[in-house]
Structure formats: C-alpha cells, structure tokens
Amino acid sequence: MNGYKALLASLGHLGQIGEAARYRGLLASREPDFSIERFVKTYPFRRDADRQRYAEGLRLAGVRESEAAPARTSTGFKPVES
DSSP: OOOOOOHHHHHHTTTOOOHHHHHHHHHHHHHHOOOOHHHOOOOHSSSSHHHHHHHHHHHHHHOOSTSOOOOOOOOOOOOOOO
C-alpha cells in the first residue's frame, strides 16, 4: 500500500486529481483507516519539511484529512492557499 501513497502524493502535486481518484479508491479498499493525520503521526521522515510536502501531495490528491473526515471526491478540488 505504501506504493499507492507515494503515487497519490505525486499525482496530487502534479494536479492529476482524476487519476488520483482511482488510487484513492484502491487504497481505501485495502487500508480503510488511512488518513493524512495518521500518516503524519506514524511515517518516519528525517526532516519535517519532507513529511509536510508528502502530506500536502496526499491532500491535493483528495486523501481524507482524518478518520472522521470523508475523502474528497470532486475532480476539480483545488485547496485555498493560506
């Protein structure tokens, strides 16, 4: 499943949201409790900046933020810059 996570993060950064939808579904069917929140807490990265960049790719790909939050399904999702 880790390969899907890297692919999703990459697709998110590339803006390939439609393509990411397929892999979000595959990941959700095999690891239903996966969320960005869980990822950030458990994945070992040496640099926090790398962890945050990876998480942002997942976010852009529409992966759900937390276990309580549904995944984004809109193919036109673009996050608002803060």
